[in-house]
Amino acid sequence: xxxxxxxxxxxxxxxxxxxxxxxxxxxILTRMLPGDPAAYFAGPAATPESIAEIRAAMGLDRSLPVQxxxxxxxxxxxxxxxxxSTGQPVLEELAxxxxxxxxxxxxxxxxxxxxxxxxxxxxxxxxxxxIDHVCRAVVTAGVSLPTFFTGIVLVYVFYYLLGWAPSxxxxxxxxxLSPPDVTGFYVIDALLDxxxxxxxxxxxxxxxxxxxxxxxxxxxxxxxxxxSMLQALSSDYIRTARAAGLREGQVIFGYAFQNAMLPVVTTxxxxxxxxxxxxxxxxxxxxxxxxxxxxxxxxxxxxxAAVQGFVLAMAILFVLLNLVIDILYxxxxxxxREG
Amino acid sequence: xxxxxFLKSAAVLGASTLPFIRSLPASAATDGVxxxxxxxxxxxxxxxxxxxxxxxxxxxxxxxxxxxxxxxxSTPDGGLSYDYATIExxxxxxxxxxxxxxxxxxxxxxxxxxxxxSPITAQDVKWSFDRAVSVGGFPTVQMKAGSLEKPExxxxxxxxxxxxxxxxxxxxxxxxxxxxxxxxxxxxxxMEHATADDPWATEYLHKTPAGSGAxxxxxxxxxxxxxxxxxxxxxxxxVPAVKRVIVREVPSQATRRALLERGDIQMSFNMPNKDxxxxxxxxxxxxxxxxxxxxxxxxxxxxxxxxxxxKLVRQAVAYSVPYEDVFQTAAYGRGVKMWGxxxxxxxxxxxxxxxxxxxxxxxxxxxxxxxxxxGGFEVPLSISLSxxxxxxxxxxxxxxxxxxxxxxxxIDKIPGANWRTASLVEKRLPxxxxxxxxxxxxxxxxxxxxxxxxxxxxxxxxxxxxIEKLTPFALHKEVDDPEYAPAIKRMIEIAxxxxxxxxxxxxxxxxxxxxxxxxxxxxxxQLDARGFKA
Numbered sequence: 111x112x113x114x115x116x117x118x119x120x121x122x123x124x125x126x127x128x129x130x131x132x133x134x135x136x137x138i139l140t141r142m143l144p145g146d147p148a149a150y151f152a153g154p155a156a157t158p159e160s161i162a163e164i165r166a167a168m169g170l171d172r173s174l175p176v177q178x179x180x181x182x183x184x185x186x187x188x189x190x191x192x193x194x195s196t197g198q199p200v201l202e203e204l205a206x207x208x209x210x211x212x213x214x215x216x217x218x219x220x221x222x223x224x225x226x227x228x229x230x231x232x233x234x235x236x237x238x239x240x241i242d243h244v245c246r247a248v249v250t251a252g253v254s255l256p257t258f259f260t261g262i263v264l265v266y267v268f269y270y271l272l273g274w275a276p277s278x279x280x281x282x283x284x285x286x287l288s289p290p291d292v293t294g295f296y297v298i299d300a301l302l303d304x305x306x307x308x309x310x311x312x313x314x315x316x317x318x319x320x321x322x323x324x325x326x327x328x329x330x331x332x333x334x335x336x337x338s339m340l341q342a343l344s345s346d347y348i349r350t351a352r353a354a355g356l357r358e359g360q361v362i363f364g365y366a367f368q369n370a371m372l373p374v375v376t377t378x379x380x381x382x383x384x385x386x387x388x389x390x391x392x393x394x395x396x397x398x399x400x401x402x403x404x405x406x407x408x409x410x411x412x413x414x415a416a417v418q419g420f421v422l423a424m425a426i427l428f429v430l431l432n433l434v435i436d437i438l439y440x441x442x443x444x445x446x447r448e449g
Numbered sequence: 450x451x452x453x454x455f456l457k458s459a460a461v462l463g464a465s466t467l468p469f470i471r472s473l474p475a476s477a478a479t480d481g482v483x484x485x486x487x488x489x490x491x492x493x494x495x496x497x498x499x500x501x502x503x504x505x506x507x508x509x510x511x512x513x514x515x516x517x518x519x520x521x522x523s524t525p526d527g528g529l530s531y532d533y534a535t536i537e538x539x540x541x542x543x544x545x546x547x548x549x550x551x552x553x554x555x556x557x558x559x560x561x562x563x564x565x566x567s568p569i570t571a572q573d574v575k576w577s578f579d580r581a582v583s584v585g586g587f588p589t590v591q592m593k594a595g596s597l598e599k600p601e602x603x604x605x606x607x608x609x610x611x612x613x614x615x616x617x618x619x620x621x622x623x624x625x626x627x628x629x630x631x632x633x634x635x636x637x638x639x640m641e642h643a644t645a646d647d648p649w650a651t652e653y654l655h656k657t658p659a660g661s662g663a664x665x666x667x668x669x670x671x672x673x674x675x676x677x678x679x680x681x682x683x684x685x686x687x688v689p690a691v692k693r694v695i696v697r698e699v700p701s702q703a704t705r706r707a708l709l710e711r712g713d714i715q716m717s718f719n720m721p722n723k724d725x726x727x728x729x730x731x732x733x734x735x736x737x738x739x740x741x742x743x744x745x746x747x748x749x750x751x752x753x754x755x756x757x758x759x760k761l762v763r764q765a766v767a768y769s770v771p772y773e774d775v776f777q778t779a780a781y782g783r784g785v786k787m788w789g790x791x792x793x794x795x796x797x798x799x800x801x802x803x804x805x806x807x808x809x810x811x812x813x814x815x816x817x818x819x820x821x822x823x824g825g826f827e828v829p830l831s832i833s834l835s836x837x838x839x840x841x842x843x844x845x846x847x848x849x850x851x852x853x854x855x856x857x858x859x860i861d862k863i864p865g866a867n868w869r870t871a872s873l874v875e876k877r878l879p880x881x882x883x884x885x886x887x888x889x890x891x892x893x894x895x896x897x898x899x900x901x902x903x904x905x906x907x908x909x910x911x912x913x914x915x916i917e918k919l920t921p922f923a924l925h926k927e928v929d930d931p932e933y934a935p936a937i938k939r940m941i942e943i944a945x946x947x948x949x950x951x952x953x954x955x956x957x958x959x960x961x962x963x964x965x966x967x968x969x970x971x972x973x974x975q976l977d978a979r980g981f982k983a
Binding site: 143146147149150151157159160161163164167194195196197198203207262265266269270273277278279280281284288393394395396397399403404407410411412 | 484486490492493498499500501502585586587589590655670671672673674676695697698699700701703704707708710711713714835864865866867869870874905
């Protein structure tokens with residue numbers, strides 16, 4: 111078998127116990143949350159009887175193992191349950207909100223790679239120069255400014271004061287209708303639909319929140335790019351390459367860059383995963399209907415089905431992400447190709 | 450260019466440039482669009498459903514009708530408010546109460562129609578009321594407050610005559626028919642979607658309203674927006690002036706404020722006190738801060754715990770609260786002061802009215818010194834993590850002053866999901882902040898929920914024999930009954946003297962508008978778009 115196929119198969123098999131564990135742990139953890147969802151959803155003027163009625167309707171009067179069995183059986187039939195706080199099936203809600211988060215995260219990641227990698231490399235190549243200082247300043251600012259603060263400042267300057275940015279009202283201004291659902295990414299869907307107007311509207315809405323997130327993620331990427339590039343540049347093979355009289359461009363991009371990419375890809379995977387979580391604050395500021403704010407709100411009201419669905423979706427996403435990173439390694443690092 | 454100008458000019462630009470117009474051509478006209486931002490989510494279109502949250506009540510108001518409604522009056526600050534003293538026709542054009550007080554007859558409008566064009570009949574009313582008293586949970590509790598408890602009470606006399614058999618004569622029955630809960634549902638449509646497991650069609654009505662109200666729901670994207678479309682054939686009142694109302698969910702307060710100031714939204718609903726205060730002088734923006742009727746933010750000492758069993762200790766705490774600081778810091782001065790009353794006996798039955806306490810540390814110390822807790826004691830002061838905006842500063846200020854009379858309070862923060870169970874259901878917090886407000890605007894209704902032993906909002910575990918007797922006596926009595934006022938005055942007097950609930954201030958509901966009029970305050974504190982003009 112092709113070593114790469116073998117690797118993928120192995121990774122997928124490895125994911126199965128992890129997912130089973132996530133299902134069990136998320137079930138137990140949500141049950142351990144403080145608060146009584148039945149009392150919460152019964153509303154402020156509820157009587158003990160009405161709370162009991164609601165508890166029965168939610169199935170919370172059954173024993174934990176029975177509840178778990180029902181949950182697992184539902185899972186296998188593709189039913190993640192209903193979220194009580196939003197009143198919608200969890201699966202539907204995740205399917206609508208995950209693309210919103212992913213669209214934002216991918217855009218931010220592209221933006222941040224586009225700035226961080228050249229900056230990090232340039233800083234490493236010209237160590238101690240002005241560009242190195244710029245890199246350091248950007249990195250420091252990036253890590254020290256919390257996202258909600260950056261978000262509010264950007265809204266204040268570019269929307270409130272200058273009026274350049276569109277109103278921070280989520281994925282689309284209310285004058286547009288959401289495009290027909292294909293990928294769930296509004297810009298791409300609108301383009302597929304040939305609706306330039308909506309595509310532009312959706313892209314405009316993305317600019318500020320994506321910038322906010324990108325500023326936040328710039329730091330680890332630029333730092334890692336700089337550090338690993340420095341390390342690569344001081345290696346023996348670079349000295350050899352230089353001694354052999356190779357052109358500087360060839361040395362930097364052909365040899366140093368490719369070797370320096372490995373830790374950067376690892377960092378990229380990590381950054382991506384914590385970005386999905388850290389989205390919450392950005393989502394709040396820009397009224398972005400993403401998955402982070404959904405999970406936080408569900409958690410606050412002990413909405414079991416929604417929390418479990420979120421954790422499960424994230425677990426699957428991470429398994430996929432790790433798979434992609436592993437495959438990327440085989441592309442970047444020749445040693446892994448031998449298996 | 451402002452958003453609305455853009456919408457106005459859209460008619461000139463034509464359909465191709467505006468996708469929204471492309472899909473909703475009939476009504477997407479040039480004017481009469483109001484965009485509202487709010488911080489919370491609408492999670493259901495059916496108020497009767499289990500788990501429907503407060504912001505969703507607005508759908509019951511705007512999309513459904515009731516038999517009767519409340520009138521409208523002007524408020525001192527130039528705004529509008531519902532008027533609980535007048536009951537007006539809605540689906541019913543007239544009604545009578547039998548002389549012996551055993552039943553009520555409602556005559557429905559002959560021309561009343563639902564959104565689908567079918568007539569509103571007494572069968573629909575009966576089905577809807579049966580549903581409200583049968584589904585359990587909040588709607589059933591609210592119906593019960595008006596002595597509407599079981600389906601047998603509701604009778605169809607003929608298509609346009611509906612009869613309610615009364616369990617007891619009560620002044621609360623008619624106003625309780627005007628709250629959002631007893632809305633009238635198109636029973637023909639609902640029954641088509643009812644199943645054996647779901648006889649009340651809760652799954653269907655949750656996402657698809659079947660009402661007769663002033664607006665229809667054009668679009669509902671949970672977590673994002675709700676779009677109301679005017680019902681041009683509204684039969685229960687004057688057709689609204691605006692064609693469309695877009696309710697957008699914007700969680701961040703700072704963003705809502707920026708949107709309002711820029712004029713991209715016409716209304717920010719339920720603004721924080723701080724923003725209301727700072728924007729109140731800004732040109733082009735109108736701020737309405739309406740004191741929430743029959744509501745008081747309180748500090749509740751729990752009588753199940755030793756130091757607070759002693760009345761003098763409770764009074765000492767009441768004299769040590771820094772009321773003015775709390776009001777300015779926690780409420781930014783929006784609302785009504787509930788301290789510094791002139792006399793220990795009330796002169797009228799207004800409720801809420803200022804309690805006869807004010808900040809007087811010497812007096813507090815003196816009272817405490819008369820008790821066995823002379824040297825002070827330790828107590829946790831509990832607050833909810835989901836209401837920290839006002840509870841945290843309030844608790845800190847109270848903590849500081851309590852320390853001055855020797856009471857060492859430690860602040861105990863309880864997660865929002867736990868708060869209700871701890872404070873109201875189990876009533877296990879020794880000293881806590883509390884926010885009850887009654888929908889039906891009568892003092893006896895407040896006392897019923899907050900001062901009777903075992904009742905939900907009596908988080909102080911208070912019991913007083915006289916109040917236990919007077920409250921049920923006053924609850925169903927007419928306000929002009931000669932025995933009513935003396936009973937209420939006595940109840941207030943006891944509540945002041947024994948202070949199981951220490952009133953801090955009456956909160957306000959803040960709404961900001963920009964280039965629109967017609968905002969009306971309602972006791973349910975949710976958006977009523979029917980009177981909007983833009």
